[in-house]
Amino acid sequence: xxxxxxxxxxxxxxxxxxxxxxxxxxxxxxxxxxxxxxxxxxxxxxxxxxxxxxxxxxxxxxxxxxxxxxxxxxxxxxxxxxxxxxxxxxxxxxxxxxxxxxxxxxxxxxxxxxxxxxxxxxxxxxxxxxxxxxxxxxxxxxxxxxxxxxxxxxxxxxxxxxxxxxxxxxxxxxxxxxxxxxxxxxxxxxxxxxxxxxxxxxxxxxxxxxxxxxxxxxxxxxxxxxxxxxxxxxxxxxxxxxxxxxxxxxxxxxxxxxxxxxxxxxxxxxxxxxxxxxxxxxxxxxxxxxxxxxxxxxxxxxxxxxxxxxxxxxxxxxxxxxxxxxxxxxxxxxxxxxxxxxxxxxxxxxxxxxxxxxxxxxxxxxxxxxxxxxxxxxxxxxxxxxxxxxxxxxxxxxxxxxxxxxxxxxxxxxxxxxxxxxxxxxxxxxxxxxxxxxxxxxxxxxxxxxxxxxxxxxxxxxxxxxxxxxxxxxxxxxxxxxxxxxxxxxxx
Amino acid sequence: xxxxxxxxxxxxxxxxxxxxxxxxxxxxxxxxxxxxxxxxxxxxxxxxxxxxxxxxxxxxxxxxxxxxxxxxxxxxxxxxxxxxxxxxxxxxxxxxxxxxxxxxxxxxxxxxxxxxxxxxxxxxxxxxxxxxxxxxxxxxxxxxxxxxxxxxxxxxxxxxxxxxxxxxxxxxxxxxxxxxxxxxxxxxxxxxxxxxxxxxxxxxxxxxxxxxxxxxxxxxxxxxxxxxxxxxxxxxxxxxxxxxxxxxxxxxxxxxxxxxxxxxxxxxxxxxxxxxxxxxxxxxxxxxxxxxxxxxxxxxxxxxxxxxxxxxxxxxxxxxxxxxxxxxxxxxxxxxxxxxxxxxxxxxxxxxxxxxxxxxxxxxxxxxxxxxxxxxxxxxxxxxxxxxxxxxxxxxxxxxxxxxxxxxxxxxxxxxxxxxxxxxxxxxxxxxxxxxxxxxx
Numbered sequence: 001x002x003x004x005x006x007x008x009x010x011x012x013x014x015x016x017x018x019x020x021x022x023x024x025x026x027x028x029x030x031x032x033x034x035x036x037x038x039x040x041x042x043x044x045x046x047x048x049x050x051x052x053x054x055x056x057x058x059x060x061x062x063x064x065x066x067x068x069x070x071x072x073x074x075x076x077x078x079x080x081x082x083x084x085x086x087x088x089x090x091x092x093x094x095x096x097x098x099x100x101x102x103x104x105x106x107x108x109x110x111x112x113x114x115x116x117x118x119x120x121x122x123x124x125x126x127x128x129x130x131x132x133x134x135x136x137x138x139x140x141x142x143x144x145x146x147x148x149x150x151x152x153x154x155x156x157x158x159x160x161x162x163x164x165x166x167x168x169x170x171x172x173x174x175x176x177x178x179x180x181x182x183x184x185x186x187x188x189x190x191x192x193x194x195x196x197x198x199x200x201x202x203x204x205x206x207x208x209x210x211x212x213x214x215x216x217x218x219x220x221x222x223x224x225x226x227x228x229x230x231x232x233x234x235x236x237x238x239x240x241x242x243x244x245x246x247x248x249x250x251x252x253x254x255x256x257x258x259x260x261x262x263x264x265x266x267x268x269x270x271x272x273x274x275x276x277x278x279x280x281x282x283x284x285x286x287x288x289x290x291x292x293x294x295x296x297x298x299x300x301x302x303x304x305x306x307x308x309x310x311x312x313x314x315x316x317x318x319x320x321x322x323x324x325x326x327x328x329x330x331x332x333x334x335x336x337x338x339x340x341x342x343x344x345x346x347x348x349x350x351x352x353x354x355x356x357x358x359x360x361x362x363x364x365x366x367x368x369x370x371x372x373x374x375x376x377x378x379x380x381x382x383x384x385x386x387x388x389x390x391x392x393x394x395x396x397x398x399x400x401x402x403x404x405x406x407x408x409x410x411x412x413x414x415x416x417x418x419x420x421x422x423x424x425x426x427x428x429x430x431x432x433x434x435x436x437x438x439x440x441x442x443x444x445x446x447x448x449x450x451x452x453x454x455x456x457x458x459x460x461x462x463x464x465x466x467x468x469x470x471x472x473x474x475x476x477x478x479x480x481x482x483x484x485x486x487x488x489x490x491x492x
Numbered sequence: 493x494x495x496x497x498x499x500x501x502x503x504x505x506x507x508x509x510x511x512x513x514x515x516x517x518x519x520x521x522x523x524x525x526x527x528x529x530x531x532x533x534x535x536x537x538x539x540x541x542x543x544x545x546x547x548x549x550x551x552x553x554x555x556x557x558x559x560x561x562x563x564x565x566x567x568x569x570x571x572x573x574x575x576x577x578x579x580x581x582x583x584x585x586x587x588x589x590x591x592x593x594x595x596x597x598x599x600x601x602x603x604x605x606x607x608x609x610x611x612x613x614x615x616x617x618x619x620x621x622x623x624x625x626x627x628x629x630x631x632x633x634x635x636x637x638x639x640x641x642x643x644x645x646x647x648x649x650x651x652x653x654x655x656x657x658x659x660x661x662x663x664x665x666x667x668x669x670x671x672x673x674x675x676x677x678x679x680x681x682x683x684x685x686x687x688x689x690x691x692x693x694x695x696x697x698x699x700x701x702x703x704x705x706x707x708x709x710x711x712x713x714x715x716x717x718x719x720x721x722x723x724x725x726x727x728x729x730x731x732x733x734x735x736x737x738x739x740x741x742x743x744x745x746x747x748x749x750x751x752x753x754x755x756x757x758x759x760x761x762x763x764x765x766x767x768x769x770x771x772x773x774x775x776x777x778x779x780x781x782x783x784x785x786x787x788x789x790x791x792x793x794x795x796x797x798x799x800x801x802x803x804x805x806x807x808x809x810x811x812x813x814x815x816x817x818x819x820x821x822x823x824x825x826x827x828x829x830x831x832x833x834x835x836x837x838x839x840x841x842x843x844x845x846x847x848x849x850x851x852x853x854x855x856x857x858x859x860x861x862x863x864x865x866x867x868x869x870x871x872x873x874x875x876x877x878x879x880x881x882x883x884x885x886x887x888x889x890x891x892x893x894x895x896x897x898x899x900x901x902x903x904x905x906x907x908x909x910x911x912x913x914x915x916x917x918x919x920x921x922x923x924x925x926x927x928x929x930x931x932x933x
Contacts (some may be wrong), residue, residue: 147774417857
């Protein structure tokens with residue numbers, strides 16, 4: 001099965017850099033998983049023609065410093081603003097049950113003052129220059145980034161380095177922050193989608209670190225100590241696991257120099273040891289919180305899939321578009337190009353529904369999240385399962401072709417604005433070890449066939465255990481074995 | 493570059509050299525021109541539905557086939573239809589867009605009208621409280637007998653009045669046959685290419701009598717709107733605490749006023765937002781509504797400055813919310829204080845320079861987006877007949893002085909009656925309009 005794809009033609013996303021960088025290594029293929037590179041032999045690259053607007057895409061400059069830190073950037077000619085930031089290969093996955101929540105706690109503390117500036121000085125400096133400083137923590141990545149005028153790029157990098165490496169972690173501030181994080185937890189839990197997806201992870205990956213939440217348990221938030229936070233920084237923040245990324249009014253040479261100046265002293269390993277990550281172990285299971293008083297049901301059902309670098313990654317992305325998403329209040333009318341969405345719209349099965357496709361380092365989750373009236377849960381479940389398993393048997397060439405164009409457009413559309421480009425560079429370098437050019441992405445999408453989609457659906461969905469999380473008015477929700485029984489068809 | 497076609501349509505574009513491009517049509521017709529509230533809302537909901545040549549599902553499918561995403565919106569004054577599309581498909585996209593804008597089926601597609609009305613009913617039920625406050629503000633400031641005071645969104649009552657012939661009639665007389673009020677804009681496309689396409693697909697329409705914009709005059713006044721706060725399914729959040737939301741506003745100049753940029757700088761300087769909001773420094777933590785209001789009063793849920801602009805005038809105001817009934821009178825006093833303060837005392841150099849920088853950075857950041865660049869070009873040409881580049885806007889922002897701000901604040905507070913609106917809970921605690929007016933005399 002030639003699931004993949006042309007690759008090496010457009011492989012090196014890095015431009016040859018000036019000799020000023022002799023001490024640095026230029027990243028070529030990087031740590032890309034073998035699957036991306038190996039199947040290349042089957043395609044005749046010379047016959048592939050890419051349109052001009054794809055080949056003309058700006059290059060991504062990538063440089064590796066001597067300590068292993070990578071610097072990636074894309075320059076927009078004429079830009080007056082830039083986004084710069086640090087993306088770190090670290091998140092709640094790297095925590096234990098004892099320090100779960102530390103990565104997120106640190107994100108909060110980063111803004112509370114360093115050995116060089118107080119919280120007030122930090123905030124005023126950023127606001128006075130009209131900049132924005134932001135951060136996020138996910139299950140596998142942490143990012144700190146700033147949006148500034150082009151003349152403030154050096155200041156921005158200095159500030160980001162300062163808050164990352166010299167955070168004061170003042171005990172009084174830590175204790176004060178506990179309440180803020182608990183308040184944030186309340187806000188997060190008010191969002192049913194986040195709540196249900198957290199429940200989904202905790203049941204699907206029960207007993208492993210991927211099952212824990214990003215914020216950590218209430219008990220951990222109340223009890224994490226300064227030492228635990230310091231330990232997290234010293235073990236996690238090593239140079240090879242960090243990427244300095246920039247987009248917009250960026251001069252790559254200058255960015256490398258700044259990165260070297262401020263992050264050059266970071267260690268390559270933590271005490272000579274590479275940090276390990278607990279493997280994700282999937283358990284087919286469900287988690288239900290029933291409120292008889294509610295007339296809305298929130299449900300997510302998912303199957304375990306594959307990692308970022310898997311050969312199934314692109315077929316899965318296409319399958320996400322094949323199933324699509326629907327929102328009753330969006331005013332899109334009943335005209336949905338996806339079969340699932342048409343079923344939902346015609347039969348008024350859900351208020352909203354979306355297909356998600358999440359990748360992690362060693363696994364992924366693919367499924368559907370739906371918000372339904374309580375008396376439509378049974379019907380909607382049937383349509384969701386039917387459409388998922390339909391991908392194994394009777395997906396059409398025309399749908400697949402349509403999904404391919406949509407995926408290309410969606411990937412290009414996402415790059416609107418410097419923040420998005422900087423994030424894409426940071427995430428790509430961490431996930432793939434390099435950034436794919438639009439030409440490579442297009443070629444990978446083009447080579448996926450309808451049979452590949454069927455094979456992928458067969459591998460991950462057909463007669464497989466699922467995980468499910470549901471909250472609200474779910475008295476109609478079928479039991480686990482009903483869903484399990486509908487994960488295969490007895491006809492072809 | 494701006495080109496005017498023979499029939500009056502103006503074409504504006506900018507090349508971005510990106511792999512996607514955004515093209516679309518803007519018209520100078522909005523909800524203020526409606527005779528029945530919700531007409532434009534219905535047209536927006538039905539947009540990209542069936543046309544003379546395609547049915548709705550077909551359009552959904554071909555948009556996907558071409559890698560296109562569609563956007564539709566309407567304001568009180570303008571309407572926008574656009575698609576973001578893979579570059580090689582832009583010609584086909586423009587052709588489809590001309591179908592959508594010039595040949596939509598309305599009376600011939602009764603089921604689509606009914607479906608759109610249903611969608612609008614959901615939206616009306618689940619209207620966000622902030623929007624309800626905004627509607628009340630316009631009504632109180634201008635009176636619902638004037639164009640700017642009319643509701644912008646359909647209400648459950650007005651949806652019942654909408655029907656296909658009425659909407660089609662409005663469409664034909666206001667939007668369809670009004671090339672002089674149309675702008676074709678494109679971001680990420682060569683100008684000549686866009687002009688050729690505009691000629692081909694929009695060159696044939698002819699000008700008929702245009703919709704009348706009747707100038708609205710500011711009156712000032714009060715509206716206290718009781719609105720049950722329901723849990724929004726659309727928002728997917730649990731019911732919030734019972735909040736009382738109050739806004740206090742005064743008139744300022746509109747789009748064409750010299751003081752518009754001053755009003756924007758003042759808005760940034762007062763700033764504010766929600767007491768609990770994500771994001772680090774840069775969201776305006778050192779703006780006055782954070783420093784002097786939200787950080788000081790823990791019972792305040794949100795507090796922020798706002799502006800709304802229209803052709804003939806605008807509003808500048810402050811709004812806030814609290815769940816604590818007994819604090820509602822204090823909340824209104826604090827809002828009034830914030831406005832009075834900028835009139836009495838010139839703003840400081842540091843906060844002014846910060847506000848200018850933040851506003852400039854926001855403008856430039858927004859314009860990084862192809863979609864916003866498209867929208868900005870189109871709206872500028874519709875409003876001003878020309879396009880100002882970001883550097884000029886930044887220079888204007890830089891030239892705003894503390895004196896300009898004080899002058900603006902004094903003019904609005906001394907010469908006009910206030911507008912006071914409230915929605916949500918604890919409305920009996922809101923001070924009367926007469927009392928609030930007296931504070932400013």
